[in-house]
Amino acid sequence: MSDIAGTKPALRWVVHASVIFLVVLWVVPTLGLLISSFRTADQIATSGWWKSLFPSEQNLTLRSAPPDTQVLENGIYVIEGNLFDAGTSAMISQWGVSSRAVDAFVPGDTAELRRGGTITVDAQGNYRMENSEEFTGSRGARVFVTAELPPEFTLANYHKVLLAEDSSDSMGRAFFNTLTVTIPATIIPILVAAFAAYALAWMDFPGRALLIAAVVGLLVVPLQLALIPLLKFHLNIGIGKGYLGVWMAHTGFGMPLAIYLLRNYMAGLPRDLIENARVDGATEFQIFTKLILPLSFPALASFAIFQFLWTWNDLLVAKVFLIDASGQTTVMTNQIVELLGTRGGNWEILATAAFVSIAVPLIVFFAMQKYLVRGLLAGSVK
Amino acid sequence: MHPALQGLLTIAIGVSGCVGYFYLSNQFLDKVLFPARGPNAGRNINRANMIRPWLFLFPALAALGLYLAYPVVETLRLSLTDRVPGGGYEWVGLENYIQMANEPKFWEAMRNNMFWLIIVPAMSTAFGLLVAQLTDRIRWGNVAKSLIFMPMAISFVGASVIWKLVYDTRPAEQDQIGMLNALYIFFGGTEPQTWLTIPFWNSFFLMVVLIWIQTGFAMVILSAALRGIPEETIEAAILDGANPFQIFFKIKVPQIKTTILVVWTTITITVLKVFDIVFAMTNGQWETQVLANYMYDKLFRANDWGVGSASAMVIMLLVTPILIWNVRNARKEME
Structure with a gap:
């Protein structure tokens, strides 16, 4: 019978809105913990769980493949690959090759490497390193990127x-x-x-x-x-x-x-x-x-x-x-x-x-x- | 032995033991002690029927007596004695109570408990009533109720973890990962707060956890009570031109007064026993001590059974009025 009172549209709207508000208030704390349980320690410590639902901009330090994967193409030593793990679809907005200038380049630019040679990185993280001499050393070159990463969840915590x-x-x-x-x-x-x-x-x-x-x-x-x-x-x-x-x-x-x-x-x-x-x-x-x-x-x-x-x-x-x-x-x-x-x-x-x-x-x-x-x-x- | 096996065995032994006890004792009563035949058949049947209820009751009464009634007496005795090194007890009269009354921590626990006792039942009942009323006539009301009821299934410890994340604090230069601080900063707060260490107010942040859990309980009971209100009274009020607020406060609430009182007292009992939340979130630090946790501290950390039992008796004393009220109501109902 309260329906008679409920026919006032304004009041009905208020009722729905307040119930939604209360439900959200009651569910969100649990939801926060649930979502956190699917994030890595780093992710939890650096951003609120609510941000994990949206793509986030992050500064990452990545590495190219090591020199022993280089191939000789027309007299130039080349290393090619993708900076991200397979399956990651990130969008790079800026990148750099030195920790002092992590945002020196935009995707498509070519940078000089300190140890010789050049590197070109595109927005998807594909890179191509070229050098007229052989790449040396045991580890790949460091690349600093600012990238938009899609929400990422892991089951590793449960494991x-x-x-x-x-x-x-x-x-x-x-x-x-x-x-x-x-x-x-x-x-x-x-x-x-x-x-x-x-x-x-x-x-x-x-x-x-x-x-x-x-x-x-x-x-x-x-x-x-x-x-x-x-x-x-x-x-x-x-x-x-x-x-x-x-x-x-x-x-x-x-x-x-x-x-x-x-x-x-x-x-x-x-x-x-x-x-x-x-x-x-x-x-x-x-x-x-x-x-x-x-x-x-x-x-x-x-x-x-x-x-x-x-x-x-x-x-x-x-x-x-x-x-x-x-x-x-x-x-x-x-x-x-x-x-x-x-x-x-x-x-x-x-x-x-x-x-x-x-x-x-x-x-x-x-x-x-x-x-x-x-x-x-x-x-x-x- | 592997605990799982032990568990299965216990179930088997427990269940078959119970069934065996009831079956065999009944057989014994009917076939051996007072057989329903021979010259005394009539008298024997009557005698058997006088004894049988006690056969049915015996295991339950033994459990009740040993696990709930006896401890009340024994705790009272322990609260009046002290353990003597090397074993044995000595009678000390009210000394434990006096010692307890001289401890500031005890009075801190009492003060906090008073706040818990006023605020948690009041807020849980109020929110429960609000949700019950609001969801009463909307189509997705049952879904909403179900979600608000959900924390009832979550342990106090689990709830403590959930809310600890909400109250989490990071240094000012970092992103806040606790929702409360994130909101606080968003709405213009300058410094992130460590909510659980602010004396006096931190108790209220702990109470929120219990209110969050208990609202669902209040809502379920009050929602059923609201539906039980005779429609005519509301129709009459509408015809007389009452507005929705008047209908709610002047027609509905007075009719479910008894139920509100029941909900209130039930939550009060829960509050008095609440231990896990304080234990897990602050462990009584930063002036958040409550009686149940104080008692645990005394019994198992300080190993002081005398004062621990004395504080348990204080909890018992606070429960007693509700106990008497419940018993009187139950007796009235049975007549």
């Missing part, structure tokens, strides 16, 4: 971050560790909570209301309180720091939300269905596995996404219960924080590492947004 042998940069192992933490820590609480949720929703026993209230209360207890007591507990029973400890901790911390979400959903299932099954002689265990579990799939999916995102993105629980002094079991979030500390200036590594860790939750998010929204709506205490 380095995921596959590097050097473990301080490597996210490969951390990625794998994160996965190892996440999957059991998502599946096990669902199962444990589902049974409890069923009991709280459909079984009658004294103290039920009190238990539900307790679950609601525990929903907001900060897990910070649990760090030392539980670390002590884990050390006492001999698990120490490790996967088992972190799986147990995530199961415990995820329990209130799991029970709360699942109970609310199960309590909303039609009463007739369950009563009929009971009359027909089904045991509670059968009702639960054959009837309630399949019907509760949307709620199970909602919680699974929450728990997955939360365990994947977690730093604190992993730091306290998992990562020991050896650092073999580091997870991605921890690895990124270490990179921030030790290599805070290496944006190409940082951006790529961050994106490797963000990619999986983003895929899950966009694929299963429906369940996430549904879970949020059910999960916020009304």
Whole structure:
């Protein structure tokens, strides 16, 4: 009905413009990091990522082919080639052969080389060096160019971050560790909570209301309180720091939300269905596995996404219960924080590492947004 | 053993352990302990039905009790004791709290936390409400919402990296690669600023990160609430000649007041627990300390469990009013 108000064209225009503005504001920071992860360290350090989308003018120092590639043409020694790597389409605006006069010539000019001979460079970077005597030395001639370079992106950062042998940069192992933490820590609480949720929703026993209230209360207890007591507990029973400890901790911390979400959903299932099954002689265990579990799939999916995102993105629980002094079991979030500390200036590594860790939750998010929204709506205490 | 194998094994053991426990304990109850036959069949069925809920509840209650309820008590105890070198604890009463109250870093954390507690929920809710209202009737609203919701999936650490790039500073003679400085220079700023080291204001730059993440959450909940408003009330207001702003502030907002409060309190809880953002971006330097990071510092860097636990209790204390409010609401709803 707000459409009546929306028929004022000016207002409608303002609405569209403000939504566009907000969306841009929200997306651009992430976009910046994503684009940076495809740029080289030099590019990131010398220009803003937004400039990489457009051709940019850069000063480059390039080299011709070395003298041993020269050929003899009609008594003149000639070296020919292109200054740029294959596949680069740059436009040279100015060039020079001395570092003191990098813009002495325009494309098409011919310059005298200091070590004898001449060089002609065209706008595409093709050059021809000519000399009446043989070119000497082991390296090619230096050429300074000012060129308009097209946007250029590379996958080298991802290659380095995921596959590097050097473990301080490597996210490969951390990625794998994160996965190892996440999957059991998502599946096990669902199962444990589902049974409890069923009991709280459909079984009658004294103290039920009190238990539900307790679950609601525990929903907001900060897990910070649990760090030392539980670390002590884990050390006492001999698990120490490790996967088992972190799986147990995530199961415990995820329990209130799991029970709360699942109970609310199960309590909303039609009463007739369950009563009929009971009359027909089904045991509670059968009702639960054959009837309630399949019907509760949307709620199970909602919680699974929450728990997955939360365990994947977690730093604190992993730091306290998992990562020991050896650092073999580091997870991605921890690895990124270490990179921030030790290599805070290496944006190409940082951006790529961050994106490797963000990619999986983003895929899950966009694929299963429906369940996430549904879970949020059910999960916020009304 | 390879961790992947260990993980698979844990899933297998965990899942089959759970299923096995529930199945076998039910079997035991029905077949052995209180069989539903013989002279006492009726009584046995009743008895079995009294015990069964607790069988279903036991693993979950054990996890809840051990991982959430017990730590509250234990942290309280730890906050009143000090570790004695060589093992053991000694009762020190409120000494840890007094020591904490004498630390300027603690008060800095408290002051910053107060700002976080006011600004982040307020801004997230306001932006969430704004986006929910604006996107409500436009055709590509769902795409817009989806994009603004997206940061919810990004870890606090990932978000910290994203925003650190935005706040990056290069020396004045170089091109700025951080967007904020680039804009600042573009609009006439002279010197590039190192945003995260400007005391007082730097906390606000950290808050931006959390607002950016939480707005999507507020938007989703509030958007559903806005759609739940009865059309008649809005129609009536339009017929009475209300303008769009009056409809929004006088008709819509009052009707979703409860939901706004829920969103507000939920974000408040998140703010109290926020640790990763400060830890990753400034680690509490340049006067950006917050309680959760202060606590982590005390527990794991200074190894002072007493003061660390005391600061954890402060967080618990700040959460308690919301806890009570939530429990009361939940009970009211069930009746």
